[in-house]
């Protein structure tokens with residue numbers, strides 16, 4: 001391949017060091033022009049210069065023909081994303097466009113999926129509707145068969161708890177199937193699903209990679225150049241490449257991703273630990289939070305080692321997720337809490353941005369538990385977020 005920047009380490013997943021390098025985020029797209037990427041919204045490019053009868057090859061990411069295939073700012077973004085995801089990254093117009101493209105790529109005989117982000121279930125049903133053969137949907141805990149695609153989301157919507165990636169990798173590989181991991185809630189440096197046996201990784205880039213709630217992007221990461229080429233060709237013909245302006249905004253965002261995500265993870269985990277201590281009976285209190293209001297906090301950091309010996313702390317080597325859930329004792333509390341908060345945006349269908357968000361989950365999925373509130377933690381001062389939560393919890397418990 002002509003583009004040396006897209007070449008990544010070919011060592012085995014276990015022997016590689018996985019980290020989110022600030023140097024890669026800041027300089028990973030060097031060699032293709034200025035330090036800050038220029039805004040470019042060009043679509044057709046001049047491909048054949050006078051006197052050069054050969055023209056260019058569409059697969060060369062440095063030579064652009066038509067922005068449905070590639071263009072400079074998107075290729076720059078993909079160079080950085082390939083490095084920081086330790087694989088080969090291809091970008092899409094949205095997370096769901098990436099999810100759909102993965103289905104087209106894997107052509108599964110059956111799909112094993114349980115719970116998780118509602119939109120992915122929608123993408124799967126849209127995909128299966130368009131097929132002539134039945135593509136049954138089975139549960140993650142059912143027996144797997146050859147040709148299955150195991151679709152694993154971890155950490156998981158809406159609870160914020162983790163699943164054992166290695167366990168599902170072993171289970172699906174034993175029958176010759178593939179493991180697809182939706183790692184949106186666990187971006188680098190929090191976890192690296194390839195290390196635990198994933199075959200393909202999805203990120204909804206609008207969440208932590210973008211971090212500023214202002215662009216749309218989906219990312220698929222694969223392990224070989226050959227798979228990248230296949231995805232690239234499919235994308236060229238499905239026409240679902242990420243837009244130029246979004247690519248430009250994403251480069252801007254990536255420069256600080258390591259600072260944002262680590263901070264969000266640390267603040268989120270601190271809040272989780274603090275709130276979990278307030279799960280006390282009515283009449284008691286913890287640090288000013290009245291008891292009897294919160295009945296459970298859901299988060300990877302609170303998960304105990306399970307029967308298979310799984311504990312999320314090894315899998316989430318770079319920090320726990322910055323997204324978690326709390327279960328309240330009354331529906332009225334869950335309805336009021338997000339609105340009683342000053343430093344959290346409401347209602348929040350998205351997550352992962354620099355601003356904290358809170359939503360009663362039933363607002364985004366009517367089938368969910370009305371007592372559940374989901375919180376995404378941003379980069380505000382954690383002391384302010386605590387004060388805000390404490391005050392709001394006191395107010396709702398008094399019916400203010």
Ligand SMILES: *Cc1c(COP(=O)(O)O)cnc(C)c1O
Pocket residue numbers: 094095096097117119120153157182184185204205206207216217218
């Ligand atoms: C947001 C999200 C998606 C979908 O991504 P879009 O960019 O909104 O299309 C998929 N999976 C998870 C876990 C998400 O949070």
